[in-house]
Amino acid sequence: MSSIADEELRRRKLEEALEIKSLRRIISAYLNYPEAAEEDIVRNERCFRRLPHAHKALLSHLPLKFQKYRW
Structure with missing residues (x-):
């Protein structure tokens, strides 16, 4: 029973x-949007220009x- 509870706890921690x-x-995407847009x-x-x-x-x-x- 303990191994099932341990596995569930591990799964929840991984999901979190x-x-x-x-x-x-x-x-990060919201904060860096202006710079990323300019780079694009x-x-x-x-x-x-290379065409x-x-x-x-x-x-x-x-x-x-x-x-x-x-x-």
Whole structure:
């Protein structure tokens, strides 16, 4: 009987630890959102600049979109 109770306690502690870890990730995402968004925009702009001219012509709306995301 004790081993079943021990196993249940271990399972609950593991679930609690996973919930805490998940909550920390969510909080971190909210706190770091502006920086992460800026990094995404910079990465997308860099990728756009590397495209061949013909592809840039097809995606000519993207630079304006990148600019709007910053405001």
